[in-house]
Amino acid sequence: MDTTQTLSPTRQRQRRAQWRRQALTLALLAVGLVAPFVAYPVFLMKVLCFALFACAFNLLLGYAGLLSFGHAAFLATGGYVTGYLLASYPGLTPELGILTGTAAAVALGALFGVLSIRRQGIYFAMVTLALAQLMFFVFVQSPFTGGEDGLHGVPRGELFGLISLNSNLAMYYFVFAVFLIGFAIIQRAVHSPFGQVLKAIRENEPRAVSLGYNVDAYKLLAFVLSAGLAGLAGSTKTLVFQLASLTDAHWHMSGEVILMTLLGGVGTLFGPLVGAGLVVSLQHLLAQSPLGNWVSVILGLIFVVCVLSFRSGIVGEILKSYRKNFK
Amino acid sequence: MTLTKKCLASSIALATALAAGGAQAEISDDAVRIGYLADMSGTYRDLAGPGGLAALEMAVEDFGGSVNGTPIEVFSADDRNSADVGANTVREWVDQRNVDMVAGMVASSVTIAVTQVLEQYDKLGLVSGSAASSITNEHCTPNHIHWVYDTYPLANGTARAVVDQGGSDWFMLTADYAFGHALEGDVEKVVTENGGSIVGRVRHPFPTSDFSSYILQAQGSGAQIVGLANAGADTVNAINTASQFGLTQSGQQLAGLLVFLNDVHAMGLDATQGLLLTTGWYWNMDDQAREWSERYYERVGRMPTMVQAGIYSSTMHYLNAVEATGSDDTATVREHMMSQPIHDFFARNGHIRADGRMVHDMYLAQVKTPEQSEGEWDLYHILATIPANQAYRPLAESQCDLVQN
Numbered sequence: 001m002d003t004t005q006t007l008s009p010t011r012q013r014q015r016r017a018q019w020r021r022q023a024l025t026l027a028l029l030a031v032g033l034v035a036p037f038v039a040y041p042v043f044l045m046k047v048l049c050f051a052l053f054a055c056a057f058n059l060l061l062g063y064a065g066l067l068s069f070g071h072a073a074f075l076a077t078g079g080y081v082t083g084y085l086l087a088s089y090p091g092l093t094p095e096l097g098i099l100t101g102t103a104a105a106v107a108l109g110a111l112f113g114v115l116s117i118r119r120q121g122i123y124f125a126m127v128t129l130a131l132a133q134l135m136f137f138v139f140v141q142s143p144f145t146g147g148e149d150g151l152h153g154v155p156r157g158e159l160f161g162l163i164s165l166n167s168n169l170a171m172y173y174f175v176f177a178v179f180l181i182g183f184a185i186i187q188r189a190v191h192s193p194f195g196q197v198l199k200a201i202r203e204n205e206p207r208a209v210s211l212g213y214n215v216d217a218y219k220l221l222a223f224v225l226s227a228g229l230a231g232l233a234g235s236t237k238t239l240v241f242q243l244a245s246l247t248d249a250h251w252h253m254s255g256e257v258i259l260m261t262l263l264g265g266v267g268t269l270f271g272p273l274v275g276a277g278l279v280v281s282l283q284h285l286l287a288q289s290p291l292g293n294w295v296s297v298i299l300g301l302i303f304v305v306c307v308l309s310f311r312s313g314i315v316g317e318i319l320k321s322y323r324k325n326f327k
Numbered sequence: 328m329t330l331t332k333k334c335l336a337s338s339i340a341l342a343t344a345l346a347a348g349g350a351q352a353e354i355s356d357d358a359v360r361i362g363y364l365a366d367m368s369g370t371y372r373d374l375a376g377p378g379g380l381a382a383l384e385m386a387v388e389d390f391g392g393s394v395n396g397t398p399i400e401v402f403s404a405d406d407r408n409s410a411d412v413g414a415n416t417v418r419e420w421v422d423q424r425n426v427d428m429v430a431g432m433v434a435s436s437v438t439i440a441v442t443q444v445l446e447q448y449d450k451l452g453l454v455s456g457s458a459a460s461s462i463t464n465e466h467c468t469p470n471h472i473h474w475v476y477d478t479y480p481l482a483n484g485t486a487r488a489v490v491d492q493g494g495s496d497w498f499m500l501t502a503d504y505a506f507g508h509a510l511e512g513d514v515e516k517v518v519t520e521n522g523g524s525i526v527g528r529v530r531h532p533f534p535t536s537d538f539s540s541y542i543l544q545a546q547g548s549g550a551q552i553v554g555l556a557n558a559g560a561d562t563v564n565a566i567n568t569a570s571q572f573g574l575t576q577s578g579q580q581l582a583g584l585l586v587f588l589n590d591v592h593a594m595g596l597d598a599t600q601g602l603l604l605t606t607g608w609y610w611n612m613d614d615q616a617r618e619w620s621e622r623y624y625e626r627v628g629r630m631p632t633m634v635q636a637g638i639y640s641s642t643m644h645y646l647n648a649v650e651a652t653g654s655d656d657t658a659t660v661r662e663h664m665m666s667q668p669i670h671d672f673f674a675r676n677g678h679i680r681a682d683g684r685m686v687h688d689m690y691l692a693q694v695k696t697p698e699q700s701e702g703e704w705d706l707y708h709i710l711a712t713i714p715a716n717q718a719y720r721p722l723a724e725s726q727c728d729l730v731q732n
């Protein structure tokens with residue numbers, strides 16, 4: 001009963017690729033489960049939140065080819081809505097808070113998406129930046145966000161009303177689960193026919209139109225999906241740190257996520273994860289070292305080196321050399 | 328059998344001795360650990376930053392490097408003006424490095440986030456860099472003390488003194504967000520109570536880089552005083568624009584509510600001359616201050632701001648309390664700190680109130696003209712002293728839970 005013999009060589013290659021991907025995913029899953037016993041859990045949670053944010057951004061830039069310069073707005077919306085609800089309604093459980101925050105980001109994503117996908121390239125980036133700045137001013141002015149002081153004292157609460165998230169370990173596994181759900185959604189989307197159409201649009205939009213695809217609908221869906229997942233990351237982050245502040249809404253944050261994605265490898269599944277891990281660790285390690293005053297300069301230099309010498313990012317370069325040497 | 332019994336007996340004796348020893352010297356984990364958290368690379372770098380760390384290290388060295396034989400450890404981190412970075416760093420310090428006291432803290436969003444973490448873990452915070460008066464009002468905790476200044480004396484002190492000196496007609500230039508509105512409200516209250524009036528006002532978005540139209544409106548209003556209810560880069564831009572438009576030369580006066588020594592030094596006396604401001608301390612205000620500042624200058628190469636001096640002063644007061652009580656327990660140390668008046672090169676007539684506010688004499692200063700200045704750092708005239716009991720928000724108006732109203 002040898003089934004592999006009946007398969008075509010292409011199908012066999014696909015099988016092998018799929019097997020490799022599953023092995024890698026399982027290995028990362030094991031690392032994620034053991035990690036809190038090796039490293040500081042709160043730091044890991046931060047990495048996971050930013051990794052999810054970068055993955056959401058990568059879905060849009062890497063697969064649909066849309067460079068959004070306003071993703072901080074979704075991160076902040078998710079964070080503020082979740083934070084405000086959990087802080088003002090003590091009966092609310094954290095998972096409901098996160099779902100509401102994500103829903104708010106989805107709604108905002110739909111609104112921004114409808115307005116911005118009418119333009120392409122640099123104009124698209126500028127429209128998203130402008131809309132995100134608009135949201136920044138809303139957050140500065142609204143009384144519920146606490147303005148410059150930020151929103152503080154968000155309780156972590158009890159998951160499903162049962163499990164207390166006050167222990168860092170419990171919180172870590174919850175964040176890890178949220179990350180896995182988000183990551184699974186992205187992986188599923190990318191490897192589905194929907195993902196294939198997105199790639200087709202990225203490569204040649206007029207051709208996708210001529211093949212009869214409703215390009216605007218696909219782009220909008222990708223935008224909303226990406227915004228929702230960014231909101232999910234923001235909501236989870238608020239729960240971890242028990243606060244939401246203007247840092248998340250600032251355009252620096254939109255820039256940081258671009259840095260993470262490009263550094264790790266745009267258009268690769270694990271690239272944003274590596275990029276986020278690298279940027280957050282660097283910031284974390286440098287902040288407490290004698291080089292602390294130079295964090296921004298060092299990150300800038302790394303970015304310049306990355307853009308000049310390995311354009312497809314860390315994971316992108318590894319994949320390239322793997323394909324060159326082993327196939 | 329006898330051997331086992333002996334073993335048991337001696338181990339019990341040893342355990343008792345250890346427990347007794349532990350109870351006597353209550354300093355936890357054999358070190359007093361101080362974490363310094365501030366903006367080391369951004370906007371507030373010159374206000375606190377590495378210079379504040381140097382002041383903290385000076386305090387530890389002057390104290391002798393140890394308390395009753397227990398060493399003092401200092402570590403630091405850059406909060407990058409981000410509340411989650413600050414809160415995360417302090418949480419890690421508590422979880423992994425047994426920090427006892429956190430000093431520094433500049434951006435008020437970072438401070439509020441950090442003090443909540445400190446309350447959760449029952450550690451002490453000595454806030455020196457933040458401006459927001461809410462830190463010891465609605466956001467007060469039993470786990471922090473606010474040392475150098477806050478917006479209440481800055482607004483009230485400046486406004487009252489300016490009106491007393493005959494500056495009764497004000498034009499307010501306000502940053503259009505909660506912080507600016509609160510400052511404007513404080514100033515307006517004091518000005519009208521003292522017989523002055525607000526003849527005009529304009530609100531600018533936060534942040535703004537082009538102040539020309541606002542400064543023109545201020546010039547057109549005919550007010551004697553232009554009050555700047557904004558902070559940081561906004562204040563710097565407004566002052567620079569006012570200088571370019573010759574606002575002070577045409578007879579009007581600027582009143583800055585949040586202006587620091589490093590801002591004046593950076594903008595230069597040409598742009599800032601004549602500016603009225605309130606400060607908690609000035610390096611050249613008397614012999615004691617000068618003596619300390621010269622030691623600081625030799626080490627750092629810049630004259631200290633009031634925040635940097637406050638970091639030294641608060642750390643010294645803390646270490647004295649740890650020495651006196653023989654403990655680094657938060658409640659014990661804080662109680663002792665509150666029971667001791669503060670008189671040093673920094674604070675005059677200082678004491679810590681129930682809400683965690685360290686009140687001390689504040690000073691009304693005017694920036695010198697380039698002709699009057701005798702050196703790079705000779706920047707202020709001290710015009711008047713605002714007594715400690717008048718400078719800060721009265722406890723009767725406090726919303727802090729620690730105060731019985």
